[in-house]
Amino acid sequence: MAARDWSVNRTAPTKRTAWNALQIHYKKVRHLHLRDLFARDPLRGERMNAEGAGLFLDYSKNRITYQTLRLLIELAEESGLQARIDAMFRGENVNITEKHPALHIALRTPKGTSIIVDGKNVVPQVHAVLDRMAYFCGRVLSGDWRGHTGKQIRTVINIGIGGSHLGPMLATEALRSYADSSLTFRFLANLDSSAFIEAVRDVDPAETLFVISSKTFKTIETVTNARAAREWLVSKLGGTEDSASKHFVAVSANVPEAAHFGIGTPNIFEFWDWVGGRYSLCSAVGLPLMLAIGPKQFGQMLEGFHQMDMHYLATPFDRNLPVVMGLLSIWYSDLFGSQSFAVLPYEHYLARFPAYIQQLTMESNGKQVTVIGTDVTLQTAPVCWGETGTNGQHSFFQLLHQGTALIPCDFIAFIDPVHPLGNHHDLLMANAFAQTAALAFGKTADQVKVEGTPEWLVPHRVFPGNRPSNTILAQQLTPHTFGELIALYEHSVYTQGVIWNINPFDQWGVELGKDVARSIMSYLENTEEPVLEYDGSTNALIRRYRAMRKEPDKAA
Numbered sequence: 001m002a003a004r005d006w007s008v009n010r011t012a013p014t015k016r017t018a019w020n021a022l023q024i025h026y027k028k029v030r031h032l033h034l035r036d037l038f039a040r041d042p043l044r045g046e047r048m049n050a051e052g053a054g055l056f057l058d059y060s061k062n063r064i065t066y067q068t069l070r071l072l073i074e075l076a077e078e079s080g081l082q083a084r085i086d087a088m089f090r091g092e093n094v095n096i097t098e099k100h101p102a103l104h105i106a107l108r109t110p111k112g113t114s115i116i117v118d119g120k121n122v123v124p125q126v127h128a129v130l131d132r133m134a135y136f137c138g139r140v141l142s143g144d145w146r147g148h149t150g151k152q153i154r155t156v157i158n159i160g161i162g163g164s165h166l167g168p169m170l171a172t173e174a175l176r177s178y179a180d181s182s183l184t185f186r187f188l189a190n191l192d193s194s195a196f197i198e199a200v201r202d203v204d205p206a207e208t209l210f211v212i213s214s215k216t217f218k219t220i221e222t223v224t225n226a227r228a229a230r231e232w233l234v235s236k237l238g239g240t241e242d243s244a245s246k247h248f249v250a251v252s253a254n255v256p257e258a259a260h261f262g263i264g265t266p267n268i269f270e271f272w273d274w275v276g277g278r279y280s281l282c283s284a285v286g287l288p289l290m291l292a293i294g295p296k297q298f299g300q301m302l303e304g305f306h307q308m309d310m311h312y313l314a315t316p317f318d319r320n321l322p323v324v325m326g327l328l329s330i331w332y333s334d335l336f337g338s339q340s341f342a343v344l345p346y347e348h349y350l351a352r353f354p355a356y357i358q359q360l361t362m363e364s365n366g367k368q369v370t371v372i373g374t375d376v377t378l379q380t381a382p383v384c385w386g387e388t389g390t391n392g393q394h395s396f397f398q399l400l401h402q403g404t405a406l407i408p409c410d411f412i413a414f415i416d417p418v419h420p421l422g423n424h425h426d427l428l429m430a431n432a433f434a435q436t437a438a439l440a441f442g443k444t445a446d447q448v449k450v451e452g453t454p455e456w457l458v459p460h461r462v463f464p465g466n467r468p469s470n471t472i473l474a475q476q477l478t479p480h481t482f483g484e485l486i487a488l489y490e491h492s493v494y495t496q497g498v499i500w501n502i503n504p505f506d507q508w509g510v511e512l513g514k515d516v517a518r519s520i521m522s523y524l525e526n527t528e529e530p531v532l533e534y535d536g537s538t539n540a541l542i543r544r545y546r547a548m549r550k551e552p553d554k555a556a
């Protein structure tokens with residue numbers, strides 16, 4: 001049956017023929033230096049790049065030869081990558097442990113397309129919700145939607161965590177210069193009461209709309225903050241819980257639970273269990289962004305996503321940006337053994353991009369078993385971290401240049417600045433390009449000596465180079481390019497997941513901590529001294545906390 005074609009690969013990645021060939025090849029090329037690779041092939045910089053869906057990827061500063069890429073592509077082919085991509089786009093249950101499709105691509109599919117899930121075309125549903133969101137945004141922005149006291153909404157506070165937080169927060173910040181409203185946005189995620197206090201500080205409750213965003217509507221952080229928001233509103237506005245109803249909308253795949261919380265069904269924007277939390281920005285989870293930039297520009301972002309989706313689906317692997325990036329990531333993680341990679345956007349508005357990509361990559365691919373439950377015999381998901389340029393240069397770049405770890409970097413830059421100002425952008429770009437060159441080519445002891453450096457100082461001033469990087473260039477940060485960029489990483493993550501033969505769409509690893517926290521909470525709430533049943537360390541911490549905390553009535 002076609003639906004199973006993608007899932008029957010029982011061969012461990014390391015047992016594949018292409019893997020073997022790749023290992024042999026790695027041993028031959030691992031010591032090659034980028035200096036030599038470029039010296040031998042002056043056209044390398046012009047050849048080792050790929051362009052698609054509005055993005056340009058220069059991957060020439062990677063420690064690879066043309067043969068490396070060919071072998072990586074053979075590995076992708078032997079791993080059934082195209083079949084897995086097709087299966088995801090067809091809406092098959094690629095999220096096998098939760099028995100769901102992973103159809104984030106359907107969220108940005110144009111009207112008129114058909115993607116069938118359980119015998120039903122989901123595309124009309126997607127557009128019906130987008131239309132409802134647009135209508136709602138129109139009401140809020142025009143002042144037709146008013147709060148309990150009749151005041152217009154001026155502040156939107158998104159309450160959600162993980163995928164229900166990072167996406168809307170990143171996107172609203174990234175595209176804030178495209179905002180066509182004067183709304184103020186805040187994003188509340190953490191359980192920490194200080195986060196709540198800061199989110200509502202200096203905000204007029206009569207002008208505040210809370211968007212409670214949770215796929216499950218059961219997440220403790222979100223439910224606790226939503227309850228606190230309702231109490232805050234009732235206490236500030238007076239009256240009953242009804243007085244808060246004009247100040248709440250929900251975004252959820254669990255409509256009954258959101259309704260149970262007290263949000264009227266007309267104010268609930270639905271999404272579906274076939275959308276993973278960290279892949280949900282294009283769903284109603286993007287409501288704050290739509291409120292900020294309006295439905296038209298939100299649509300442009302969806303188009304950007306869709307273009308990259310189509311590029312991923314139909315472009316030969318050697319010119320396919322997400323495939324090339326995903327395979328290079330495998331090359332470093334599993335052949336060179338590098339344990340992290342840095343995401344370095346040279347764009348102020350993408351300050352939260354590394355945090356977003358962190359959840360995307362690490363929650364998706366931080367897995368230890370394959371889709372058939374056997375051990376993954378390779379190192380999965382490298383740690384993702386990063387910072388905007390040039391800030392990072394004055395912080396951790398020292399380690400990138402002269403540390404002992406090999407950390408591949410993604411430099412992300414734009415040809416045109418969002419706000420031209422003097423020579424700022426040329427300087428910014430000069431720095432981005434300079435870093436990729438300095439990392440790749442370094443500076444030899446001879447070069448250092450020629451500068452008249454005293455002998456004893458020479459070792460300290462040597463840059464070994466051979467530190468790999470990708471450079472991703474786009475014309476300008478716009479809603480469209482933003483969509484392209486996120487989709488690029490989504491599909492790169494999927495590509496890696498396919499090679500490891502894991503399921504990038506579940507996240508069982510977050511469950512144990514939640515269970516234990518629920519159990520510990522019952523001991524913290526216990527008025528009697530409880531008999532604790534954990535390990536010695538955890539028991540002692542609980543006892544110490546109980547003994548030393550201020551009683552709630554004394555706390556103020």
Ligand code: F6P
Pocket residue numbers: 161162163164213214215216217218219222277278363507510
């Ligand atoms: O705990 C992890 C997680 O399930 C993420 O995968 C998800 O994005 C986040 O929590 C929030 O979940 P929800 O949207 O259901 O509140």
